Amino acid sequence: MARNGLQPMETAHALALYDASQRQPTAHLLAMKTDPHSRSGLLATLATRQVARPTAQRQAGAAGYAQRLSALGPAEQQQALVTLVREHAATVLGYTDPRTIASGTAFKELGFDSLTAIELRNRLSETTGLRLPATLVFTYSTPTALAEHLHETINPDSVRPAPPVFDELARLEAAMTRHAPTGEARGELLRRLEALAWRLDDDPAPTNGGPAGGDALDAASDEEMFDLIDRQLRAS
Incomplete structure (x- = not known):
């Protein structure tokens, strides 16, 4: 305090x-x-932001950081942002060495609470010039996840759009929810989804009349089949 x-x-x-x-x-x-x-900590940060207008010096600092970041490649940008998050997190928690903050450890496990989360948000906002939400630390729970979010926010073009097939898959999922098949139609849907899952696999599908382990698949319930297909799709 x-x-x-x-x-x-x-x-x-x-x-x-x-x-x-x-x-x-x-x-x-x-x-x-x-x-x-x-002259430091949460109180000073809040007083500066709530009472005083952002100064030209602060704005220039954020612009300078963005310019330095833009000169780096995508991988170097990501690493620079991870370092930035770790440095500010260490300062907020009172550590002198940023290496104390593991990039894959959750902020909650590091000891962050609502006050220190706001202070970290404010420090990152001041450095990057971004308007960041107060729930930033809780939404992106590790330094790596937070750095990835900052990277995507600063460089939205770096986010690769999902292939069109995922849009079609989402429509299929919505149709299955609205019109859940029953009886023979359900069995036919299962067979076609299973065939699609095998086509996505790197290895060719077996040619002995069905996938390996056919006896086990025949004995599986509908719920187990859907779970199997879902896991195979995610793995592919």
């Missing part, structure tokens, strides 16, 4: 402030004891 510019309040003082707040018509009151000499 002290690092963020906040100081503890004695119970009597805190309760007196609470009582006083009930007599005020103003909304969004916040009773807290602050350190006026604090």
Whole structure:
């Protein structure tokens, strides 16, 4: 709390402030004891953003970072953003060495809470110039995932569109939900989906009248068959 510019309040003082707040018509009151000499942490960040307009120096810093990032290749950009996230995360948590922050470890496991999550969001916003949501750390739960999101936001052209076949597959899934087949039609659909799954496999489908393990497949329930097809499609 002290690092963020906040100081503890004695119970009597805190309760007196609470009582006083009930007599005020103003909304969004916040009773807290602050350190006026604090120049870092959440309090300083919030004060700068809520009271002062973004300065030309800050905007120039964000533009400079974006320019340096654009000079790198896609893989180097991703790595630079991972490093950026780790550095700011280490600072927020009070670590001197960014290597303390493992890129694949969840922010929650690293010790982030709502206050430190906001501070990290603010620091990343200031560096990159992006408008980022307060839930950033909880939506993208690891430094790697967060860096990937920043990369896609900064360079939307780097996101490869899904092949058209996935649009067709989504329409098929929607049709199956609306018109779930029964009886013979269900069996025919299962056979055709199974054939499609084999066509996606790198190895050619067996030619002995069906896929390997035919006895096991024949004994499987409809739910097990759908699960098998789903897993094979995902694997392919």
